[in-house]
Amino acid sequence: MQIFAARSARREIVRIMIPVKGYAARSATSALAPFAFERRELRPKDVLIDILYCGICHSDLHLVRNEWGRSIYPMVPGHEIVGRVIENGKHARRFKKGDVAAVGCFVDSCRKCSNCKDGLQQYCTGGLILTYNSYEKDGKTITRGGYSTRIVVDEDYLLKVPPKLPLEKVAPLLCAGITTYSPLRYWEVGKGHNVAVLGLGGLGHMAVKFASAFGAEVTVLSGSPNKQRDAKRMGASDFVLTRDAEKMQDLSNHFDFTIDTVSAGHDLDSYLALLRTNGVMICVGLPSGEEQLSPFNLVLGRRSIAGSLIGGLPETQEMLNYCGRHNITADVEVIPIQQVNSTYKRILKSDVRYRFVIDLASLK
Numbered sequence: 001m002q003i004f005a006a007r008s009a010r011r012e013i014v015r016i017m018i019p020v021k022g023y024a025a026r027s028a029t030s031a032l033a034p035f036a037f038e039r040r041e042l043r044p045k046d047v048l049i050d051i052l053y054c055g056i057c058h059s060d061l062h063l064v065r066n067e068w069g070r071s072i073y074p075m076v077p078g079h080e081i082v083g084r085v086i087e088n089g090k091h092a093r094r095f096k097k098g099d100v101a102a103v104g105c106f107v108d109s110c111r112k113c114s115n116c117k118d119g120l121q122q123y124c125t126g127g128l129i130l131t132y133n134s135y136e137k138d139g140k141t142i143t144r145g146g147y148s149t150r151i152v153v154d155e156d157y158l159l160k161v162p163p164k165l166p167l168e169k170v171a172p173l174l175c176a177g178i179t180t181y182s183p184l185r186y187w188e189v190g191k192g193h194n195v196a197v198l199g200l201g202g203l204g205h206m207a208v209k210f211a212s213a214f215g216a217e218v219t220v221l222s223g224s225p226n227k228q229r230d231a232k233r234m235g236a237s238d239f240v241l242t243r244d245a246e247k248m249q250d251l252s253n254h255f256d257f258t259i260d261t262v263s264a265g266h267d268l269d270s271y272l273a274l275l276r277t278n279g280v281m282i283c284v285g286l287p288s289g290e291e292q293l294s295p296f297n298l299v300l301g302r303r304s305i306a307g308s309l310i311g312g313l314p315e316t317q318e319m320l321n322y323c324g325r326h327n328i329t330a331d332v333e334v335i336p337i338q339q340v341n342s343t344y345k346r347i348l349k350s351d352v353r354y355r356f357v358i359d360l361a362s363l364k
């Protein structure tokens, strides 16, 4: 009897953690490299997911290089995750084995604050737990993201993916998609609105697709002349080079909304001048520096500058369902994880059409 107990105890010890392969940054200056780690054993409401695809978000680059000053190493980035359910915890019922499940930018939150109760978990005031570079509720386990083979997530924080969409193109919807969908819905952007999308990268290309699907007239403001044809294909009716001073001047007082997706430093004042009276500039990109802003361009024209962060669980699900109904997905270039470092260099040169997605089969 005693022997049996010892054995089963030992078996339990062996089963406590789930081994996972990933890629991690070990410091702000080191390249991403293979990294073996463990996920927690399934709690009753947990789901174990075999990761198929993970998008590369510009935040991954900022965080890997500690540009926001709060990075935890070793860091396994990745918060645009699509995978297949391989195991359910005792009380996890939302998914069956083999179902597709998606994970976005957060994996838990306090569940008690007014924002959590309103389904605005992204603005949780009691402690949002990000998919990576965050601590779990125990305050010591570092969360690790989707540049890895498997992830364990509480079923309440998983999203369902509508059928028939190509999964590698779905992955970027979990951050780039919801980041642009949410403000467009909040400000009720649609027919009769002129919308500028500043920057045509991962966020920008999704903003163009959603804003045009909602019926707005979309103009892309970009620094890359070779993106014009793509912008039109995605639904933009106009494309203006930001260095074309004359054309930019023509757009003064023109837009009802600007979706600013730029994640490098830029001159907000010159773009504010393009808004008409009551126009709103919505920032969704997060540059690493501090931006300068003159109140003049706000006061003259009662303009506003606003920000928006991803979306809560109900809205993220609504966005995915909308994409399923309207066949909207991201434009992606799929890479094996072994190319992640050279891909980061391409992203820094804006050589992206329009989101890189890691095929995790390359790590298995």
Ligand SMILES: [Zn+2]
Residues within 6 Å of the ligand: 057, 058, 059, 060, 079, 105, 175, 176
């Ligand atoms: Zn992101």
Ligand SMILES: [Zn+2]
Residues within 6 Å of the ligand: 109, 110, 111, 112, 113, 114, 115, 116, 117, 121, 123, 124, 125, 126, 127
């Ligand atoms: Zn909360």
